[in-house]
Amino acid sequence: MQEDNYRHKGMRQQLMQVLKDKGITDVAVLNAIGTVPRHVFLESSFVEFAYQDKPFPIGSGQTISQPFTVAMQSQLLNVSRGMKVLEIGTGSGYQACILAEMGAKVFTVERQRNLYNKTKPFLAEFPYHIKTFLGDGNKGLPTYGPFDRIIITAAAPEIPEALVNQLKIGGIMVIPLNDEADATKQRMLRLTKRQDGTMAREEFGDCRFVPMLKEIGND
Numbered sequence: 001m002q003e004d005n006y007r008h009k010g011m012r013q014q015l016m017q018v019l020k021d022k023g024i025t026d027v028a029v030l031n032a033i034g035t036v037p038r039h040v041f042l043e044s045s046f047v048e049f050a051y052q053d054k055p056f057p058i059g060s061g062q063t064i065s066q067p068f069t070v071a072m073q074s075q076l077l078n079v080s081r082g083m084k085v086l087e088i089g090t091g092s093g094y095q096a097c098i099l100a101e102m103g104a105k106v107f108t109v110e111r112q113r114n115l116y117n118k119t120k121p122f123l124a125e126f127p128y129h130i131k132t133f134l135g136d137g138n139k140g141l142p143t144y145g146p147f148d149r150i151i152i153t154a155a156a157p158e159i160p161e162a163l164v165n166q167l168k169i170g171g172i173m174v175i176p177l178n179d180e181a182d183a184t185k186q187r188m189l190r191l192t193k194r195q196d197g198t199m200a201r202e203e204f205g206d207c208r209f210v211p212m213l214k215e216i217g218n219d
Ligand code: SAH
Pocket: 062, 063, 064, 065, 088, 089, 090, 091, 092, 093, 094, 095, 096, 109, 110, 111, 112, 115, 135, 136, 137, 138, 153, 154, 210, 211, 212, 213, 214, 215
């Protein structure tokens, strides 16, 4: 793994301030952003870009989400230490590390074989509770549920029924759901599972993610 020095730590402090200025208030989220070395998730030649508030290509046609998006989804998730969190779309593994740094037990699913093969051993180098799976996130992880929290980090065409079933009562799902009127963007939703199994729905503006696809693949 690439080194993490005082210069990187300084850049993370600046990124924390940028995210604060953009409205992130959850101290646990900000501290996790200040702790997890985002530059090690990028090729070493792109270190200068790691602490800008921008998404970045990570190969296999996928991106590491913008820090603001990671922070916003983490904040909406309202995670407490010890919670079981299911993430759909492992990608670089950065979001999984942020949640794990906040004390969550993270179960993360990636459908793309190349990324999974790269990210699984990489995540094992961190001192976190993160289990990585190859699979179609639409199906969730029935044998590991139910989960306190579910975070989807790809653009979902619909709310996956299997994931609703794997969420505890009172549990929260954060999901970028395709905007029916505009196929280029999504609405960020927070869904909370009620006692009767129905979902309370809150909306938090527009966002843009790579599409959530079906089945395992290499595309
Ligand atoms: N959370 C990631 C960003 C993910 S980008 C990070 O922190 O870097 C979205 C990811 O979702 C991509 O890696 C994509 O391959 C994956 N994905 C798309 N559809 C999926 C599905 N059905 N199941 C699991 N992963 C999926």
